[in-house]
Structures are given as C-alpha cells and as structure tokens.
Amino acid sequence: MDTADLSHHISRRFNEDLERVRSKVLAMGGFVEQQLQRAITALVEGDSSLGESVAMDDYKVNDMEVSIDEECSRILATRAPAAGDLRVIVAIIKTITDLERIGDEGEKIGYIASRLATQERPADKYREIKHLGRVVSEMVHDALDAFARMDVEAALKAARQDRLVDEEYEAIQRQCITFMMEDPRTIRRALDLLWVVRALERIGDHAKNISEYVIYMVHGKDIRHTSLDDVERALHDGHPAGHSRPASR
Amino acid sequence: MQGARQAWWFAAGRLLATVAVGLICGWAFGNAWAGLAAVLAGQLAWQFANLFRLDWWVRHRSYADPPEFSGIWGEVITQVVRLHRRKRYHKRRFMNLMRQIQRSTAALPDGVVILNAQREIAWFNRTAGHLLNLRGSADYGLRIDNLLRQPQFARYLDEARYENAIILQPDAGNDCYLSLQIVPYGEGQQLLLVRDVSRQMRLENMRKDFVANASHELRSPLSVIAGYLETLAHDPALHEDLRPPVDEMRRQAARMTSIIQDLLALSKLEESDEVAEGGYIDVPAMLAMLRKDVLARPVHPREVRIRIESSEMLRGNESEILSAFSNLVDNAAKYTPAEGAIDLRWWVDDEGAHLSVTDTGIGIPQEHIPRLTERFYRVDEGRSRATGGSGLGLAIVKHVLQRHGATLHIESRQGVGSTFTCHFPPERVIDADVQSRAAG
Numbered sequence: 001m002d003t004a005d006l007s008h009h010i011s012r013r014f015n016e017d018l019e020r021v022r023s024k025v026l027a028m029g030g031f032v033e034q035q036l037q038r039a040i041t042a043l044v045e046g047d048s049s050l051g052e053s054v055a056m057d058d059y060k061v062n063d064m065e066v067s068i069d070e071e072c073s074r075i076l077a078t079r080a081p082a083a084g085d086l087r088v089i090v091a092i093i094k095t096i097t098d099l100e101r102i103g104d105e106g107e108k109i110g111y112i113a114s115r116l117a118t119q120e121r122p123a124d125k126y127r128e129i130k131h132l133g134r135v136v137s138e139m140v141h142d143a144l145d146a147f148a149r150m151d152v153e154a155a156l157k158a159a160r161q162d163r164l165v166d167e168e169y170e171a172i173q174r175q176c177i178t179f180m181m182e183d184p185r186t187i188r189r190a191l192d193l194l195w196v197v198r199a200l201e202r203i204g205d206h207a208k209n210i211s212e213y214v215i216y217m218v219h220g221k222d223i224r225h226t227s228l229d230d231v232e233r234a235l236h237d238g239h240p241a242g243h244s245r246p247a248s249r
Numbered sequence: 250m251q252g253a254r255q256a257w258w259f260a261a262g263r264l265l266a267t268v269a270v271g272l273i274c275g276w277a278f279g280n281a282w283a284g285l286a287a288v289l290a291g292q293l294a295w296q297f298a299n300l301f302r303l304d305w306w307v308r309h310r311s312y313a314d315p316p317e318f319s320g321i322w323g324e325v326i327t328q329v330v331r332l333h334r335r336k337r338y339h340k341r342r343f344m345n346l347m348r349q350i351q352r353s354t355a356a357l358p359d360g361v362v363i364l365n366a367q368r369e370i371a372w373f374n375r376t377a378g379h380l381l382n383l384r385g386s387a388d389y390g391l392r393i394d395n396l397l398r399q400p401q402f403a404r405y406l407d408e409a410r411y412e413n414a415i416i417l418q419p420d421a422g423n424d425c426y427l428s429l430q431i432v433p434y435g436e437g438q439q440l441l442l443v444r445d446v447s448r449q450m451r452l453e454n455m456r457k458d459f460v461a462n463a464s465h466e467l468r469s470p471l472s473v474i475a476g477y478l479e480t481l482a483h484d485p486a487l488h489e490d491l492r493p494p495v496d497e498m499r500r501q502a503a504r505m506t507s508i509i510q511d512l513l514a515l516s517k518l519e520e521s522d523e524v525a526e527g528g529y530i531d532v533p534a535m536l537a538m539l540r541k542d543v544l545a546r547p548v549h550p551r552e553v554r555i556r557i558e559s560s561e562m563l564r565g566n567e568s569e570i571l572s573a574f575s576n577l578v579d580n581a582a583k584y585t586p587a588e589g590a591i592d593l594r595w596w597v598d599d600e601g602a603h604l605s606v607t608d609t610g611i612g613i614p615q616e617h618i619p620r621l622t623e624r625f626y627r628v629d630e631g632r633s634r635a636t637g638g639s640g641l642g643l644a645i646v647k648h649v650l651q652r653h654g655a656t657l658h659i660e661s662r663q664g665v666g667s668t669f670t671c672h673f674p675p676e677r678v679i680d681a682d683v684q685s686r687a688a689g
Contacts, residue, residue, distance in 0.1 A: 023392060023394065023395055026394070026398050027398060027403055029398055030400055031398075033398065034399065034400055144398065148391060148392075148396055149384075149387070149388065149391060149396075151387075
C-alpha cells in the first residue's frame with residue numbers, strides 16, 4: 001500500500017514537472033509571437049524605436065531557451081522518462097531551438113526595420129510583406145496551438161501553410177528583382193527587404209518544424225523530410241480517423 | 250407513523266399466533282417441536298420469497314409501481330418508494346436548475362470561462378469559445394495561459410491584481426480587442442470574463458489621434474503668430490497705446506504654445522501604455538537642478554529646501570520622470586507666495602521610494618483633490634489663468650507615474666499648504682552601490 005502510494009506520488013510530481021515545462025515552452029512561444037508581430041509592425045509602420053526594442057528584447061528569448069533547456073536536462077537526469085514522456089521532452093528540446101531561431105529572425109527584422117525607417121517607404125511593397133508576415137505569424141500561432149492541444153490535424157494544417165509561404169517568398173523576390181532592374185537606386189533598400197522576406201520564409205520553416213515535432217510527440221513518428229501527403233496517409237491508415245489525443249501519458 | 254406501528258404490532262401478533270398454532274398442532278399430533286419447526290420453516294420461506302421479489306423489483310423495475318406486498322413488507326416498500334420518488338424529484342429539480350443556469354450563462358453576450366485552481370478550462374460559454382477561439386469540449390482541461398500566450402496576459406495572471414481588466418489583441422493582424430478579467434471565487438476557482446471592446450478601442454484611438462493631430466496642426470500657425478508678435482513688440486514705431494494689448498497677446502500666445510506642448514506630451518504618453526523601463530535616474534541630482542530652476546524664476550519662494558534621506562537610484566525613463574517632477578515643483582512654486590518655502594524630500598523604505606513636494610501655499614479645498622489630475626480641471630478659474638498654467642500638468646504627472654507603476658498622493662489644507670507625494674514600488678529602486686559596481 002505504501003509503495004503504491006509513493007509511486008503514485010512520484011508520477012504525479014513528474015506530471016506536474018512535465019506540465020510546467022510545457023507551459024514554459026508555450027509562454028516562450030507567446031513571447032516569440034509577440035516579438036515577430038512587433039517586428040513586422042515596426043517595418044510596416046516605419047517605427048524605428050519599436051524595431052530597436054524588438055532587437056534589444058531578443059536576449060529574453062535566449063534566457064528562456066537556456067532555462068527550459070536546463071529544466072529538461074534535469075528531468076532527463078532525475079526522472080529518466082520513457083516512451084511518451086521521453087518523446088515530450090525530446091520534442092520540447094527541439095521546439096525551443098526552433099523558437100529561439102524564430103526569435104533571432106525577428107531580431108533581424110526589427111534591426112532592419114529600424115534602419116529602413118529613416119528612408120522613404122514605398123507603399124505597395126510593404127503590403128506584400130505585411131501579408132506574408134501575417135501568414136507566417138498565423139503559422140507560428142497555429143503550430144503553438146497544436147502543441148498546446150496535442151492536435152495532430154491542426155499541426156498538419158499548419159505545416160501545409162509552408163508551401164504558401166514559399167510561393168509568396170518567390171513572388172516578392174521576383175518583384176524586388178524587377179524593381180532593382182528598373183531603378184538601380186532602389187537596390188540598397190531592395191536588398192534589405194530581401195533579407196526581411198528571407199527571414200520570414202525561414203520563420204515559416206521553423207514553424208513547420210514545430211508542427212512536425214507535435215506529430216512526433218503524439219504518434220512517435222518522425223516525419224521530417226517526408227512529403228506531407230504521405231504523412232497524412234500514413235497517419236490515417238495507422239490510426240482511426242479523428243484520433244488526435246495522445247494515447248499514452 | 251401510526252399505521253406503521255399498527256402494522257408492526259399486527260405482524261408481531263401474527264408471528265406469535267403462527268408459533269402458537271404450530272405448537273398446538275404439533276402437540277395434537279404428539280410432537281410439539283416438529284410443529285413449531287414446520288411453521289417457522291413456512292414463515293422463513295414466505296419471508297425469503299418476499300425478499301426475492303423485492304430484490305427483483307429494485308434491480309429491474311424500480312421505475313414502475315412496486316408489486317403488491319402484504320403485511321409489514323408492504324409498509325417497508327411504501328417507505329422505500331417514497332424515498333426514491335423524493336430523491337428523483339430533487340434530482341430533476343437540480344438538473345433543471347443546472348440546465349437553466351448553463352443556458353443563461355451560455356446566452357450571455359459576454360464570454361465566460363470557468364477555470365479550476367490549476368487555471369485549467371473547466372467550462373466556457375459560446376461567446377467565450379468564439380472570442381478566444383476555443384474548441385468545444387476538446388479544450389476542457391487545457392491551461393488557459395497555454396492557449397492565450399500573450400506575455401501581457403501571463404504577467405496579469407502572475408501579478409494577480411484582478412481588480413482591473415486588461416485589454417488584449419488576440420490577433421495582431423486585425424483590429425479586434427478583448428477585455429479580459431479574472432474573478433476569483435470558491436476555493437481557488439476563477440471566472441474569466443471576456444468582452445469584445447474593439448468598438449470602444451477604435452473610438453478611443455480616434456480620439457487620441459484627433460488630439461495629437463489637432464495639436465500638431467495648431468503648432469505651425471501659432472508659431473507664425475508668435476513670431477510676428479515678437480517682431481511687433483520690439484518695433485520702436487509701435488504706437489504706445491498698442492503696446493499693452495500686444496504684450497498681452499504675446500503672453501497668451503506663449504500660454505497656448507505651452508498648452509499644445511503639454512497636449513502633445515500627453516498624447517505621446519498615452520500612445521503606449523507599456524511600463525517604461527529606461528535607465529537609472531539620479532533623483533538627488535535631478536532635485537538639485539529643479540531647485541536651481543525655481544530660484545531662477547523672477548518671483549520665487551524665499552526658500553527651497555531639499556532633504557535627501559537615501560542614495561538609492563530610481564529605474565525609469567529619465568525625461569518622463571523629469572517632466573513629472575518638474576511639473577510638481579513648478580506647481581508648488583506657482584502657488585507659494587514669495588515669503589513661503591518649498592520642501593523636497595526623497596526617501597526609501599520597505600514600501601519603495603517616495604518623493605514629496607511640500608509647499609506653504611494657498612492649499613486646495615478638500616472636495617477638489619480627487620479630480621485634480623483630470624485634464625483642464627480648474628480649482629479656481631481666475632487663479633490658474635493668472636499663473637499661466639496649461640491645466641495639463643497633473644494629468645502628465647499621473648500618466649508618467651502610472652507608466653512607472655507609481656501612485657500620486659495629495660494632501661492639502663487650505664491656507665496652510667499642500668503635499669504631493671509620489672510612491673514608487675520597491676522593484677523600481679536600485680541600490681546606488683550595486684549600480685556603480687555594475688557600471689564599473
């Protein structure tokens with residue numbers, strides 16, 4: 001009786017630990033989302049001080065990554081989790097790396113935004129970037145929502161958005177090239193903008209990675225470097241439709 | 250009760266009669282004990298059969314009327330049925346009540362989310378689901394801060410100051426604003442109220458934009474007017490009769506400029522309601538500078554005393570804090586007669602840092618104090634015009650202090666003087682030694 005009670009107690013404490021780390025990851029995600037949105041606002045509205053403050057705040061993302069990483073190591077060392085729990089920890093460690101990279105890209109956008117704010121702003125070009133930024137932030141948001149809900153369908157849907165981001169990236173790139181050929185004076189600004197678009201595209205890739213970790217965490221399937229259609233087929237064949245909650249844990 | 254007792258007496262009597270009949274019959278046939286055993290066995294079989302019927306009814310047919318029982322069994326069954334019916338009646342009543350409460354909460358135009366002690370979603374109504382993008386019962390049991398990940402909301406939950414609501418923009422892409430407020434109840438449970446305040450926020454933004462734009466647009470024509478008045482005033486050809494009106498016009502133009510400056514400063518403060526972080530402020534040095542400014546005025550109080558009781562630094566935005574403190578000191582200087590004195594005091598205790606500005610001026614009637622920080626609020630129309638204030642000074646002070654998590658406390662007695670005290674929270678105080686070590 002006593003030992004059963006003790007093991008119950010330990011597993012409850014372990015669950016609490018796991019849940020706390022998961023919440024910390026999502027809090028970090030929330031901050032990264034905010035950084036991204038502020039960076040895009042700084043660029044579109046030409047707010048140099050906002051851009052600077054985004055770049056200045058990146059250290060907070062790094063601090064969060066370090067603290068979550070340490071906590072994960074501690075859990076691995078002291079609790080030696082297995083199966084589903086181990087997958088959660090592994091997925092968390094990977095997710096925070098991608099979140100930190102998203103933070104870095106946001107910092108880059110903020111920095112470029114503060115530099116571009118002093119220059120004349122072309123009204124039409126930023127609209128495209130604004131739209132791309134919106135798609136990308138939604139992707140990050142949906143990926144984190146899927147992480148919070150352990151929802152495979154939503155994760156797949158978020159990962160699928162990456163194709164749209166890639167297409168938009170190509171389109172804006174072509175547009176920038178046209179501008180540069182038409183008027184060489186815009187080359188400097190167009191190059192800066194290309195950096196921003198590239199950063200947004202990278203953020204889309206990181207968000208896709210996070211969605212993939214969600215699928216790994218729930219089903220234990222590593223779907224990196226696999227086409228999404230194959231993944232969906234495999235998931236639906238192997239599991240009853242509508243199964244979106246983890247069976248273990 | 251009476252019936253039950255009668256039934257029991259009757260049952261006991263019948264048992265006794267049965268036993269007696271058994272004994273007599275047995276004695277008649279030569280073995281009294283065998284007769285007794287026979288009737289008792291019969292009695293036992295009858296009871297057993299009744300028990301079996303009762304059990305079958307309870308198990309399979311309890312919703313229907315009970316089978317007919319005779320004697321004491323009938324009495325017991327009637328009691329059981331009565332209890333059962335009463336329970337079912339109460340249950341139905343509670344279910345109805347529950348359903349009504351749930352239906353009325355679900356129909357509320359405001360969103361309601363019930364959270365348990367771990368901040369996990371226990372229930373939410375349709376509006377909340379729609380506003381916060383929650384999905385049916387699949388989201389029950391999820392922590393609310395895992396889905397509402399805005400750092401602002403996390404801070405609100407951590408600080409646990411639930412008397413105020415916070416305004417969040419759940420999706421930066423569109424103009425949707427939500428007001429969220431936590432209402433604690435029961436044992437650790439919380440109610441999260443969600444309201445869509447997009448319309449109010451849009452109107453508020455329009456108002457702010459209007460004030461900022463209007464002040465900005467008024468500035469250039471005013472500077473032209475002020476420039477010409479300046480030239481006119483120094484023109485030796487100006488007729489002597491015109492000199493007083495021109496001087497008055499110059500004074501009024503200067504006052505208008507200061508009002509517009511203050512309006513612009515206020516709208517800049519309103520633009521972002523984030524907590525100003527900024528750097529480290531050397532308050533004693535700032536006070537010394539303000540003292541010099543006061544003494545440089547053409548008419549100034551005889552004495553301006555500074556009492557520094559601690560060397561700690563203040564963390565905040567230096568230009569904002571300077572404008573707040575200088576507004577307080579200016580006010581004190583304005584309303585204190587030349588023979589009066591102003592006391593500036595800076596001290597730190599367990600509750601944080603404090604700055605007080607005490608004057609020996611005319612004082613403020615008690616009933617005006619709560620409204621002093623409103624824009625353009627005048628205690629006395631004539632007096633403020635004479636001193637040339639913009640009517641926005643204390644509004645600026647209030648805004649700056651709010652952005653630094655500080656509060657303003659006003660004490661005043663008419664004819665004796667007033668004390669304005671700023672209270673800064675402890676986390677805004679930096680030990681000067683630590684600061685210099687970190688810098689070095």
